[in-house]
Amino acid sequence: MTGFGSINPAAVFAYFLCVTVSGIFTLNPIISVISLAGALLLWAVLPVAKNKRTHIYPVLLTLFCAVGNPLFSHNGETVLLVINNNPITLQSTLYGLFIGIMLSAAVYWFSSFSLIVSSDKIIYTLGFISQKAALVLTMALRFVPLYIRKARQINGTQKALGLYKDETIITRFRGGVRVFSVLMTNMIEKTIITSDSMAARGYSGGKRSGYPLFKFTFKDAVFLAVTVFLTLLTAVPQAKGALDFNFYPHIDITFYGVSSVAAYTGYALLCLCPSVYEGSDRLKWHYLISRI
Amino acid sequence: MRVIQNEKLRTVLSYLIPFVLIPAVVIGGIAVFRSRGYSYLIFAVSALTILLFVCGFDRRKTGTRRLVLVAAFVALASAGRAAFSFIPGVNPVTAVTILAAVYLGGEAGFMIGAFSALVSNIFAGQGVWTPFQMFAWGMIGLFAGIFAKYFEGRKLRLCVYAFFCGIFYSLIMDVWTTLWTYDAFNLPFYLASITSAVPYTAVYAVSNAAFVWLMAKPFSEKLGRIKLKYGI
Known part of the structure; x- marks a missing residue:
């Protein structure tokens, strides 16, 4: 910019x-x-x-x-x-x-x-107050498009299996909740893998170094x-x-x-x-x- | 991302913000904005509470798994808000916040609620309402976490709580609208804005209860299993 x-x-x-x-x-x-x-x-x-x-x-x-x-x-x-x-x-x-x-x-x-x-600028500014919160925000922002894509795939599978009905708003709502539930199972498993690999790479062990994205001139x-x-x-x-x-x-x-x-x-x-x-x-x- | 490299400066800042900055901002602001003191107060207090929680969250030792789970639930709630936007007034943020808070605790509940508002507003549009929305959803999560032992495995209680959270959320948001417009509690205007929001509030409260009703079992099974298996 x-x-x-x-x-x-x-x-x-x-x-x-x-x-x-x-x-x-x-x-x-x-x-x-x-x-x-x-x-x-x-x-x-x-x-x-x-x-x-x-x-x-x-x-x-x-x-x-x-x-x-x-x-x-x-x-x-x-x-x-x-x-x-x-x-x-x-x-x-x-x-x-x-x-x-x-x-x-x-x-x-x-x-x-x-x-x-x-969003990268929001994360940078949040880093002044809390690194952890900035990390949570970074991860959440990356997860949102990932989950939306995954939800679309689950939705397609449910449709192909004949489980998903979109006749009335109630059935659409119930179908939405089912997709949501499947997505959650998937996400929790991946979350554990992510956090374990973070720990394996040394997150939260010892001193951290950092790299600010923007310089203060x-x-x-x-x-x-x-x-x-x-x-x-x-x-x-x-x-x-x-x-x-x-x-x-x-x-x-x-x-x-x-x-x-x-x-x-x-x-x-x-x-x-x-x-x-x-x-x-x-x-x-x-x-x-x-x-x- | 580590912006301030000096460890000592970071410690000083993390104590300075809650004990010096917050009272200074509140008292100084009221002196400056005398004619709109109330709306300033309500804005400052909600924004600063969030700041306080974020500072506390940073200082405490949180396990990596817990941290990533909080991020994942924030994303889940925000993605859900986008996915359910086909029905007006329906979004799963309250339900996800409550259910996750019951299993992960009050502080995680506050972070999930507040950050869901921030993240989903990056997609839906930020505004003056963002701090207030963050505050409202954060508090819903905080209380669900504090009273977790009354809620765990009690589907009906959870539904009732979610229903009232829906109503509470709308009522609080209208208090904000009224105070913001008049800087005094104008009862006719407040009643008018509540009345005009009745269909929206009703849909919101009922859908919250419905979300919790349908998701309570999957949440308790999945999060219960994770807690048992990985000891979060």
């Missing part, structure tokens, strides 16, 4: 943690909008094949929240209309809309996260430092209340001068970081090509 994908996974993890946590757990609509814009930009810039259907869910989610919230919450002073003696208020609708925007931003951030952080350290700095730039004023926002009874936003400006710019820059990284890499590539 190039661009943002080439940064050390631990730094990428830290980045996604910072950007989503500060975006999700604030009720400030400006932060939500910045977060959504940043997430969409990154999603658009990433040079990976993307599924167009990703857009359906966030749009539906935003609509659902904007329409649904006023039905459950009747706070707010500007009444738009009254249904069954329950007032539908402007504030409540806007609250729903911004909750929807916040959730959509989270959807896009996680969508980009899935595109960038592949100066470039990664800079990226991590920038992420931490920008997060603190947002979080410190936020802890002092510089991002406080009230929807009820009427929409009320207060600016606290420098600290608010610092928080908003900090968060906006944080959201832009990966897109800038990706974009600058793309530009460099473009100019190198034209020169040759």
Whole structure:
């Protein structure tokens, strides 16, 4: 991978943690909008094949929240209309809309996260906390396709023997469970063989050596430092209340001068970081090509 | 994969994370996200519990056979989730977690439940819900393992437990949805989301019980045999 994908996974993890946590757990609509814009930009810039259907869910989610919230919450002073003696208020609708925007931003951030952080990177990051857990994850990830293939073979055998019926959903379910049970017998035996051969090759006996898949370079350290700095730039004023926002009874936003400006710019820059990284890499590539 | 080579640093980190990092993250986070303190709290606590369990799992001495068995059950549950996706709302993760936990113990149960959520979400899609899902399934496995002596060989009790786990899972997931949307416990919204999820919850709870009913015997025979033969 190039661009943002080439940064050390631990730094990428830290980045996604910072950007989503500060975006999700604030009720400030400006932060939500910045977060959504940043997430969409990154999603658009990433040079990976993307599924167009990703857009359906966030749009539906935003609509659902904007329409649904006023039905459950009747706070707010500007009444738009009254249904069954329950007032539908402007504030409540806007609250729903911004909750929807916040959730959509989270959807896009996680969508980009899935595109960038592949399973080997998850394993690498987990290795910081626990080698054993990383080993369990590695093995499980290798077993999943193996078991799916094996299950297909067992299914075929059961069909050929005339044991498997797929007439109703109940018989399909029972057939599925039988395949599952056969698969388990097979798997447990192989598990014992695997673990014995691991022990025979010296696993868990004595000191272990290791080989990290990704190197932590100066470039990664800079990226991590920038992420931490920008997060603190947002979080410190936020802890002092510089991002406080009230929807009820009427929409009320207060600016606290420098600290608010610092928080908003900090968060906006944080959201832009990966897109800038990706974009600058793309530009460099473009100019190198034209020169040759 | 060994990322931190220094043995001393690793030991320091493994004590630092539970005793310093976790309280700092919880208290610091609440100070920062005052307006959404509850949703932050519930997110942080579920994510950090998983971290704590993983750290504990790393420090304890686990036999190689046990370790590989945990990985195999994680894969089995995740492959099963993909294989049974033809019936909406049906997946064997809860059943596999419970049955494996009864025979392998609470900690293995937690790891199987939590890692099944993580691995199957690599195929089904990660999201903000991942830590919470990991936490819910992990807890289901943990309790099945702790109360194993009441469950072993008792098919009906296992089915009842699996049934209630299905309901509990949905109820807890809706608490999460409500807290996440409102950051306060909005009862009408909670009731509405429970009601809209009733068909899903019913299918899920009944299918859990059905899975356990059909798989209790094969599990007890096969895992019982393995425990006797290889002494896990």
